[in-house]
Amino acid sequence: MFRFLTAGESHGPCLTIIVEGLPAGLEIDREAIDRDLRRRQGGYGRGGRMKIERDSVRFLSGIRHGRTLGSPVTMQIENRDWVNWQQAMSPEPLEELPEPVTRVRPGHADFTGAMKYGHRDVRNVIERASSRETAARVAVGSLCRQLLQPFGISIHSHVLAIADVGYEEPRPLTRDAYPPSLWEQVEASPMRCADPALTERMIARILEAKRAGDTCGGVFEVVALGVPIGLGSYSQWDRRLSARLGLAMLSIPSAKAVEIGAGLEAARRTGSQVHDVLRHGADGSWYHVTNNAGGIEGGITNGEPLVVRVALKPIPSLAHPLPAVDLASGENIDQTRYERSDVCVVPAGGVVGEAMMAIVLTEALLEKYGGDSLEEMLRHFQASQSA
Ligand SMILES: Cc1cc2nc3c(=O)[nH]c(=O)nc-3n(C[C@H](O)[C@H](O)[C@H](O)COP(=O)(O)O)c2cc1C
Numbered sequence: 001m002f003r004f005l006t007a008g009e010s011h012g013p014c015l016t017i018i019v020e021g022l023p024a025g026l027e028i029d030r031e032a033i034d035r036d037l038r039r040r041q042g043g044y045g046r047g048g049r050m051k052i053e054r055d056s057v058r059f060l061s062g063i064r065h066g067r068t069l070g071s072p073v074t075m076q077i078e079n080r081d082w083v084n085w086q087q088a089m090s091p092e093p094l095e096e097l098p099e100p101v102t103r104v105r106p107g108h109a110d111f112t113g114a115m116k117y118g119h120r121d122v123r124n125v126i127e128r129a130s131s132r133e134t135a136a137r138v139a140v141g142s143l144c145r146q147l148l149q150p151f152g153i154s155i156h157s158h159v160l161a162i163a164d165v166g167y168e169e170p171r172p173l174t175r176d177a178y179p180p181s182l183w184e185q186v187e188a189s190p191m192r193c194a195d196p197a198l199t200e201r202m203i204a205r206i207l208e209a210k211r212a213g214d215t216c217g218g219v220f221e222v223v224a225l226g227v228p229i230g231l232g233s234y235s236q237w238d239r240r241l242s243a244r245l246g247l248a249m250l251s252i253p254s255a256k257a258v259e260i261g262a263g264l265e266a267a268r269r270t271g272s273q274v275h276d277v278l279r280h281g282a283d284g285s286w287y288h289v290t291n292n293a294g295g296i297e298g299g300i301t302n303g304e305p306l307v308v309r310v311a312l313k314p315i316p317s318l319a320h321p322l323p324a325v326d327l328a329s330g331e332n333i334d335q336t337r338y339e340r341s342d343v344c345v346v347p348a349g350g351v352v353g354e355a356m357m358a359i360v361l362t363e364a365l366l367e368k369y370g371g372d373s374l375e376e377m378l379r380h381f382q383a384s385q386s387a
């Protein structure tokens with residue numbers, strides 16, 4: 001069974017991650033994990049915190065001489081900002097407590113977290129509700145990507161829209177719509193968008209929001225290529241791969257909607273305009289003429305690109321803050337607090353989406369081709385491909 005836990009406060013000393021269930025003998029490239037961590041830190045619209053952090057992973061268990069042992073992998077990511085918070089975040093009791101945060105920001109976990117856990121200092125909520133935690137998930141996803149690679153699976157993401165600025169028409173979803181050159185253009189764009197003119201318009205939209213003291217959301221798409229037929233199942237509700245992807249993507253802070261394949265657009269069309277005709281190639285291969293299903297039929301992968309889109313709401317911390325309530329006094333106030341914040345995180349969200357896709361596919365791959373070592377898994381995989 002594959003599982004992981006993350007721990008750590010945003011301004012505590014570090015994030016800690018324990019991953020269990022990776023097979024033994026998998027070669028691990030630590031620098032590739034660090035590259036993914038840095039991709040998550042980037043994108044136009046990030047705030048001051050990302051200038052402080054330089055995320056990098058340290059292994060504490062489960063890997064020896066560059067290969068997994070089959071035992072739990074422990075990873076740590078340092079919070080460089082911790083040095084500025086040692087007193088405020090001290091685990092020891094303090095004689096003099098820091099000024100509590102009592103003004104709640106609409107749209108963040110401030111109000112709900114304080115009510116649920118009975119915190120009078122909203123700092124106790126912010127620290128773990130913060131999306132700092134998504135760095136830990138990207139490290140896990142990056143390990144998973146390294147397991148998926150020998151099975152021919154690669155995962156990418158790109159940004160389709162920022163606020164009201166985006167591709168005018170739905171993009172095709174078939175294999176040839178995702179050539180390697182597309183991803184090269186995406187990685188070169190500060191918005192993680194392959195279209196240079198659209199990149200400029202997205203940046204202008206973020207700047208406009210920033211100047212107004214406001215923030216923007218948007219839509220990113222995650223694509224897995226080379227996924228074999230047969231991952232997931234219709235046999236129980238929670239084994240459907242579509243359902244698992246929905247849960248995984250909606251767990252990303254700010255994610256408010258998920259679409260698979262043609263998504264909402266499929267609901268507007270008729271059956272003959274939606275369903276993907278299956279063909280059998282002369283070489284014995286299977287392919288679909290279109291990919292409105294986004295690579296999943298009946299909760300099972302069908303061999304086409306797995307395509308998932310995620311809509312992120314705008315960041316809740318506004319430089320021109322919204323009205324709120326001071327929890328200490330119960331007073332309605334005109335403006336809640338503002339420290340520093342990102343203005344737009346859709347490109348970073350896409351990198352987190354890649355990690356969640358890698359995690360879901362790892363679980364599904366282990367279920368189908370399970371093994372205690374990579375070699376054993378590959379034997380099961382190869383046997384099923386030649387059957
Ligand atoms: C990568 C990333 C960075 C984020 N940065 C901020 C931020 O700087 N300020 C902020 O208020 N919210 C930020 N958010 C959004 C909040 O974490 C999120 O809105 C909050 O946890 C409440 O969860 P919900 O929006 O899903 O209800 C970020 C989200 C992501 C994915």
Ligand SMILES: C=C(O[C@@H]1CC(C(=O)O)=C[C@@H](OP(=O)(O)O)[C@H]1O)C(=O)O
Pocket residue numbers: 010047048049050053129130131132133135253339340341342
């Ligand atoms: C630290 C990260 O994102 C943070 C997510 C976040 C939030 O409220 O979710 C608030 C900000 O933190 P701070 O208050 O320290 O500026 C972001 O920088 C990160 O992505 O690594």
